Amino acid sequence: MAVDFSRVRVLIVDDNGYMLTILRTILHGFGIKQIFESKDPADAFDMVRSDAVDIIITDYQMEILDGLDFVRLVRTADDSPNPLVPIIMLSAYSEKSKVMSARDAGVTEFCCKPVTAKEMFSKIASVINEPRPFIRNKSYFGPDRRRAGADGAAYKGPERRKASQKVGADTEAGGDGSDASAG
Structure with missing residues (x-):
């Protein structure tokens, strides 16, 4: 195509x-x-x-x-x-x-x-x-840093946020956006 x-x-x-x-x-x-x-x-x-x-x-x-x-x-x-x-x-x-x-x-x-x-x-x-959706919190504004793993599954480790909020939200649930799993 x-x-x-x-x-x-x-x-x-x-x-x-x-x-x-x-x-x-x-x-x-x-x-x-x-x-x-x-x-x-x-x-x-x-x-x-x-x-x-x-x-x-x-x-x-x-x-x-x-x-x-x-x-x-x-x-x-x-x-x-x-x-x-x-x-x-x-x-x-x-x-x-x-x-x-x-x-x-x-x-x-x-x-x-x-x-x-x-x-x-x-x-x-x-x-x-x-x-990718954009995220805004106190220390970060940009594309959602989380990525699916090689098998297509979402990250489920200890720093996984309980919920995410897209642009316009003041904070991300579960943390400051420093999700170490993304990359």
């Missing part, structure tokens, strides 16, 4: 010009025509405020304002026009602590570099076709 991404508007934020070129080429290969690019996360946030984007792809480690700070800005700044926009983070660092930091900042999906076209397609299709 063919997928039509021609109307999807993507913002790429990466301070490496070579990586911008690679991602642009991959996205063009998917038929994405509206691609915005920025090497500076602060400028990228201005672009988010002035141009409606459907997906943001950002690097983890950048100078001055890193990818985590950029994600937090998009998710929680008073002047962020779309805190619910899907954000895919790229990183050459795949340690569990980095992935969890990205998740806790509000990243929707995480890809390790070098990124492949297949992986990028999978992440973009996932954020479009299987959007």
Whole structure:
């Protein structure tokens, strides 16, 4: 089945010009025509405020304002026009602590570099076709961090919340949103 991404508007934020070129080429290969690019996360946030984007792809480690700070800005700044926009983070660092930091900042999906076209397609299709509900509590705002296990079953461990509340709720039942099972 063919997928039509021609109307999807993507913002790429990466301070490496070579990586911008690679991602642009991959996205063009998917038929994405509206691609915005920025090497500076602060400028990228201005672009988010002035141009409606459907997906943001950002690097983890950048100078001055890193990818985590950029994600937090998009998710929680008073002047962020779309805190619910899907954000895919790229990183050459795949340690569990980095992935969890990205998740806790509000990243929707995480890809390790070098990124492949297949992986990028999978992440973009996932954020479009299987959007996750958003959670708000005292210490977190972003996509629900809980994921089903490899067997498709929901996590049932000791930190499992008794109930979840979607966007608009002040707290999540059972805790502060620091569910260590997600990832």
